[in-house]
Amino acid sequence: MENNYPLAVREYIKEMRVKPLTNQQYCNMAEAYLKMENYEQASLRYSEVYERDSVLPAYHLNKMLQAFKMTGGLGSVREFLQQNPGKLSPELVENALLNIDLQSSSGDTRSTAKIFNLNNNSPFADFAPSFYRDQLLFTSARGSESQRRGGADQPSSFLNIFNARLDNKGDAIGTRTFSNIPSFDYHQGTPFYSEDLDAVFYIRSNEANGNLVFDEYGKNSLALGSADKNGNFRFLLKDLSISFYYPYYETESGKLYFAANFEGGYGGTDLYFVYTNNGLIMSSPVNLGPHINTPGNEIAPYIFEGSLYFASDIFYGLGGMDSYKSEILEDNEYSIPVNLGRDLNSEKDDFGLIIQNYQENSLIGYFASNRPGGKGSDDLYGFVIDDKPGIKTFTLYGSVVNLSTNDRISQAEVRLLDQTGKVLKEVITDDRGAFRIEVPWQESIKVQAAKGRHSTFSESFLEDDLQTIQGTPFNMGIVSIDDLVEETEDQAVLKLNKFYFDKGRSTITPEIAQELDKVVDAVARFPQLQLRIESHTDSRGGSATNFRISQSRADAIKNYLENNGVSPSNILYSIGYGEDKLLNDCTDGAFCMDSFHKKNERQLIVVLNYDLLF
Incomplete structure (x- = not known):
């Protein structure tokens, strides 16, 4: 297939000499250059399309930024994201910038994992590991035992599920075709075993009466189903035009997670879940949202100790497909997925990571990769690590x-x-x-x-x-300052419940202190407040006495505030007005009820700079 890419490029160049290429043709040519690892030309062609029409399909947007990364590094990707914030989803930009920052600020992002290639890898694709009791399930393109006994070691036409025992070092030995599911002539793979349900979830080709079935466009997609402990299979998610991949069943929530290529997603394959009742589907698929799903492809969900692990080929990774970790928050929300760093990820494809507790407070896990040094196209790798992987x-x-x-x-x-x-x-x-x-x-x-x-x-x-x-x-x-301030007597004053001093006294009682503590809190929250303390009395008693007692009260309030943390610079004045500013006609010699006299006895904390604060 790779030999066809140069031919495709030559044909597109010929076409350009005759008439302008469509945006789709430009994108196809750019992708061909990308496959040929001619990143300069891929970047150039994608840029030409983007300059004409910035609304690129999600798939090609991801490919364009992959090309930018290969030519100009992550710095050029960051520059593009910062220059085009309104044209990309905020979640995508946030995901990318954090992962770029982590790769830049963390220096060597290499993990502490001890990684080993499994002994049971074949020359063919081996991937999608899953824990099965004390064994390991996985998907492989290798032939079955009967095929291998019959002749050469050739790949099978269809994927199948195998199991292998795990030795005391975590290596896989004794590989056999998995026999606890029905025999099937076509594709079956990406298994997940639920110990709670004692059932295996996996995908298989759509078929009827032993024959493959196709949609109106001739496509045979992959359905998702489960087999119980007796090997009885039932379909769970099936659509002739939609392929499902990588089921994961979470016992605590009853959610069945999977990857699928539904229309209307965020990119290629997205991650979804459905609610189940003991594995039976009880809801429509729920997309995990734009922090998990991107313009790229997301596959292989796996949950361990509140963290969601999955793989993605989004542009800000280390290679093609990388493994990421996201913390599961409340209400189906997720933290920004973080790349697991070098070793667990490489410049090639790394995906299908699973992990569980191991001996001596360590963890053991497995994943698939086509990195150099393996035995086949995709190999299974194991790793032992002290802590959960991922850049912190x-x-x-x-x-x-x-x-x-x-x-x-x-x-x-x-x-x-x-x-x-x-x-x-x-x-x-x-x-x-x-x-x-x-x-x-x-x-x-x-x-x-x-x-x-x-x-x-x-x-x-x-x-x-x-x-x-x-x-x-x-x-x-x-x-809000507006919740603390009200207009009284044509002034902005702090809102306080009305309080009274004992007759003829200026002592701060506990009831008065409770209100003045609101002033202390207001100044702590708004240190720029400039205050004037006003004290007023009613007309009862002599004018000179009333002036003296009101000043004493104003000073007592000032002293209390300063003794409780209010800076003297916040209090510009403390003034006693006595009976000079009565609010009604209860003047000397006038008969008034006590309640009317009390309207005149008041203490105000005036905010002098209220109109200037904001």
Whole structure:
């Protein structure tokens, strides 16, 4: 097939001399150059199409950026993403920039895994490993035992499922055709064994009465089904025009994950799940969304200890198909998938990773790769590692909340800063006030949330605390200045419940302190506030006495605020007006009910710079 690519390029060049190529023909020619590893020409041709029509099909957008990476490195890809933010999905840009940052900032992204090629690999394709009791299931193009006994070691026309025993070092021995599923003459592969259901999920060719069946375009797709412990098979997902791959059943949720090439996805094959009842389909497929699925192909979902592992050929990987890890958050949300780094990934295709606990607090896993040095096209590899693989990141998700109303705040800025105060990343909360933000791992991080006319949340965390807060929703409370201030007597004043001093006294009682603590909190949230403290009395008593007591009360309020953390620079004045500014006609000598006199006795905390704050 590869020999046809130069021929295709020559034909397209001939066509160009006669008439302009269509965008599709340009894309096809660019892809042919890419297959020939002529990355300069692939980049040039893709760029010509993009300059004419920036809305490239997802498949070719991915191929174009792969070509850019091969010619100009990840720096050229970053430049393209930053120059075309509105033409690409924000999730794709976010995924790419984080993975580029990780590859750039982490230096050598090599894992600590001890990797070994399995003894049972054949000269043909061996891939899609799956744990099966104390054995390993996998898919292979090798012939069955009967085929091999009959003659030369030749590949089979169809894929089949095999099993092998695992020795005490995790290597595979004693490979045989897997006999716990019905014998089948056509493709069957990518198995997953559910210990809870004692059933094997796998894919097989669509057939009826022993014959392959095709859709109206002559396509024979792959269906998904399961075989129980007695070997009884049933179809679960079947469509003559849709192929299904790589089932994974999660016992805790009853979700059946898989890859499929449904129309309307984000790229080639996307990852989906359906809800099941003991393995029986109970819902329509749910796409895992744009943080997992990309313009490329995503396959081979596998969940281990709250992390989703899968493979993708998206442009920001190390090679063709790479393995990634994403943390499963709440409400079917996922963190940004992170490349597992070198060794587990290579410049070639690496996919189908599975992992489980092993001896001495270590982990053991398997994957397929066509990297150099193997025995065939795709080989099975094992690895032993101390910790879960993947370049470490810090992920924070939650909401920004109005502390006054308990409502969530949309369009708030959430920032992560490093220990030098440099902004690592900034995001905006969505319509529900929710956010999710992820950066390469740091020794310490400051988390901030802010919005215009609101206070700022700011808190720093050291490395041990970072491990804790990223595992659960993190909510940050801020306050709107408009919720703290009201207009009274043609002035902007802090909202306080009305309070009274004891008659003739200026002592701060617990009830008064409770209200003044609101002022302390307001200044802590808005350090730029400039205040004037006003104290007023009613007309009862002598005018000089009332002036003196009101000044004493204003000074007592000032002293309390300063003693509880308010800077003297925030309090510009403390003034006692006595009875000079009565609000009604309860003047000297007038008869008024006590409630009317009390309207005149009041303490106001005036915000002098309210109109200038924002």
